[in-house]
Amino acid sequence: MSESPRKKRLPFRWLTLAEFVGIAAVAIAALGYWDNHRERAQSDRERAAAERERKAEAQAGVLKLSFLMTGTPEGSGERLRLASVHPEQVIQTQAITFPSDVRGDAVQTTGNPRIEAGWFEGGLDRALHGRGSKQRQGRLPVGIVTVFIEDGQTKTDRALYLVGYSLHPRMIRSDKVEMEGMSLVRRGVAEDVQAAVDGLWERQVPPPDKP
Template sequence: MSETPSERKRRLRFLTVAELVGIAALAIAALGYWDSHRERTLTERERTAEERAQARAGALKQIFLMTGAPQSGGDSLRLASVHPEQVIQTQAVSFPHEIRGDTVQTTGNPRIEAGWIEGGLTKAEHVRDDKRHHGRVPVGIATTFIEDGQTRTDSALYQLGYSSHPRMLRSDKVELEGLSLVRRGVTGDLQAAADALWTRQNPPPPAKP
């Protein structure tokens, strides 16, 4: 029995509807896949960003950096790590030879005292006829500290800010103002590093004829 024209049109219409349904299903599946892929990508990016942030935080935690807070009107600087969990045990503090020849050792009381450098600094200023009465002195500090139950060490070069005030028949009174980092991870002789920086900042006066 042959199809009538009306039956043929009805069958074609049904096929067209089926195709549309199939296309819609494919589109829905594609959208679902894209949404799932986007979610996985965003999750991966968030995880990567978090891992990088944790890595940076861990790296910063390993850095030992000190601050110096003036005490008693500048008679001393109280030294402390910027990370409270890093507990300072001992320090060896070295100044340029012209300021102080020997190294000062401290235990359990991290500090720099103005009296350690008053005499040498006054002589250095007078030799250069320096009327500024303020400036910076390089200081090398070797520190032993405890972090996470482990004993660690740090060797760094800092600048010690100061001002000096003339006194009759005595060395100038030195007031310490603060501490700033020059270089971490210094190898070799810290006093030699302090000497080199001091000489660059304060060239010796020309020899008198």
């Protein structure tokens, strides 16, 4: 039997210097591309995080600058002392509007922000009786236009609030109003404040059904 021919081995040779340099250059280029890609991805992540942080700070700034008031009862609830939740916002003047059938004109204050029960006590009693309401507790809508100073600039806020109250009977005079506090309904009232207050009042205490 004849022997099977031996497999030929491929000739072995060392890489030339030029080939070695070429391979090294390719490897270095690949590493450089990977490093650049990684740095670019990291930069994109950092920019995205910075943008999110900037937007969050801007949003926080907007919320901080929003004008919002609190109403603290004084005495036996015959007065609400109004104050901005941000001390740097200094209230100058206010125009306080009540529902038309409670009080026909707005009350103007200067440098003494407050709501007094005497401003609307009799009118509220008449309005509730006229609408056939026997409720002893409720929320009276009021519109408040406030001029205030912030960072040396004069600004104006137009908002709707609800004043919580309870009624207590008296022998001769109309029921005594005891105010409990105030809550925000809406800021940035663009339409006529009186119309906005009246619309909210109609929903709070609807008129009696016509026979």
